[in-house]
Amino acid sequence: xxSASSSFAQIWTGKAYDFYKAGEYESAKTAIDSAIxxxxxxxxxxxxxxxHIYRDISNGDQIYYxxxxxESFVRAKKIDSVGLYTVKINxxxxxxxxxxxxxxxxxxxxxxxxxxxxxxxxIYTREYKKLIDPNFDFTVTNINYYNAVGSxxxxxxxxxxxxxxxxxxxxxxxxxNKVLVFDxxxxxxNFNIGIVYYNIGVDYIxxxxxxxxxxxxxxxxxxxxxxxxxxxLPYLHRAERLDPNNKAVQEALMGCYYGLNNNEMxxxxxxxxxQHNIGTYLERHNTHPADIENVRQLLRVYTQTLxxxxxxxxxxxxxxxLENP
Numbered sequence: 286x287x288s289a290s291s292s293f294a295q296i297w298t299g300k301a302y303d304f305y306k307a308g309e310y311e312s313a314k315t316a317i318d319s320a321i322x323x324x325x326x327x328x329x330x331x332x333x334x335x336x337h338i339y340r341d342i343s344n345g346d347q348i349y350y351x352x353x354x355x356e357s358f359v360r361a362k363k364i365d366s367v368g369l370y371t372v373k374i375n376x377x378x379x380x381x382x383x384x385x386x387x388x389x390x391x392x393x394x395x396x397x398x399x400x401x402x403x404x405x406x407x408i409y410t411r412e413y414k415k416l417i418d419p420n421f422d423f424t425v426t427n428i429n430y431y432n433a434v435g436s437x438x439x440x441x442x443x444x445x446x447x448x449x450x451x452x453x454x455x456x457x458x459x460x461x462n463k464v465l466v467f468d469x470x471x472x473x474x475n476f477n478i479g480i481v482y483y484n485i486g487v488d489y490i491x492x493x494x495x496x497x498x499x500x501x502x503x504x505x506x507x508x509x510x511x512x513x514x515x516x517x518l519p520y521l522h523r524a525e526r527l528d529p530n531n532k533a534v535q536e537a538l539m540g541c542y543y544g545l546n547n548n549e550m551x552x553x554x555x556x557x558x559x560q561h562n563i564g565t566y567l568e569r570h571n572t573h574p575a576d577i578e579n580v581r582q583l584l585r586v587y588t589q590t591l592x593x594x595x596x597x598x599x600x601x602x603x604x605x606x607l608e609n610p
Contacts (some may be wrong), residue, residue, distance in 0.1 A: 295325045298334060305338055313338045329370055332361035333377065340381050348388075354381050359416060378416055385409035389430070393437055399456075406430055424467050432473045435460035439477060442484075450488070454481045472527040476534060479520035483537045486513035486544050514541040532561045556590040563591060577607045 297320035304313035317335045325331045336357035343351035355378065362374050386409040392402035410423050438457035442450050458481055464474035489510035518541055524534045539554035563586060569579045580603050587597040 295320065295328065295331070297323055298325050298328065298331045301334055301338065305334065310338060310342045314342065327364065329361045329365040329374075332357045332364060333370065333374060336361065336377055336381070340377075340384075343384075351381060351384060355412070355416070375417055379413075382409055382413050382416070385412070386426075390433075393433060397437070397441065399434065399437070403434070428464050428467050428471060428474075431460045431463040432471070432477075435464070435474065435477050439481070447488075447492075451485075454485065457481050470523070470527060472524055475520045475527070476524040476531075476537075479517045479524060479534075480537055482513045482517035482520070483541055486510045486517065487540065489513065490544065510544055514544045517541050532558065535561070552590060559586045559590045562586075574603075575607060577604070580604045580607060 301316035340354035389406035
């Protein structure tokens with residue numbers, strides 16, 4: 286924050302500072318605009334104060350005041366020819382520019398305004414390099430932001446009508462690919478792309494062909510489904526290498542190989558998933574012994590993947606008793 290130095294003995298700047306301290310921002314704005322129309326415009330602290338005033342009123346529909354705040358801080362740096370306030374003004378600029386980043390996040394997460402969000406994000410990165418540090422590395426920030434955009438597109442897929450799903454999935458892939466440009470081994474981007482293709486494959490299986498249930502339509506959908514599963518595999522396997530014990534990745538791989546009729550690989554990932562789930566199944570049986578679907582799962586597990594003949598026989602008898610009360 287600015288200090289009450291001798292600069293503020295100047296008439297208009299002094300008035301503006303007093304109004305600003307009192308929270309009377311409109312009066313402060315009027316006074317500081319008068320200051321820059323006078324001889325006081327040659328004082329760096331006058332422009333710094335103007336930046337603070339305009340930044341603090343740059344909310345809602347008055348966001349354009351933020352641009353005036355930035356211009357004021359930039360002018361303050363130019364007037365400060367000896368660099369007395371450079372560090373301080375750069376801090377003011379950072380704090381002002383980061384509001385574009387915050388807006389980008391709000392527009393994305395809360396408002397679902399994807400284009401406006403990216404526009405605000407681009408302003409943040411562009412102006413930061415232009416005004417503060419042209420060599421600043423935004424790699425990590427870009428990865429986090431574009432991953433967030435891709436994830437938000439995926440969330441939106443779940444709430445729109447079927448005809449709009451593909452367009453949103455393509456956008457999710459687009460932004461995940463932007464992440465992979467920066468880091469080809471980013472887990473989230475690889476997983477998200479894999480999940481998109483996996484879900485496309487599933488949709489082709491469960492969707493009734495446009496020309497009705499015909500043999501040709503079923504075969505065509507099956508082919509498209511397999512193509513989608515095959516596209517998913519490289520991304521999911523890369524995600525698996527990055528996080529070998531991730532249950533969600535294993536479930537997706539299991540689903541892909543099931544859709545591709547690759548029984549060996551399907552059982553491999555079904556076993557890994559069952560290892561995650563077996564404790565939950567057993568706990569469920571303890572608390573809800575009459576849950577017939579849970580008993581069927583336990584019988585399947587002990588018969589097909591985590592093979593245990595004794596346990597299999599036990600749950601076979603339990604299942605028989607539940608099915609034949």
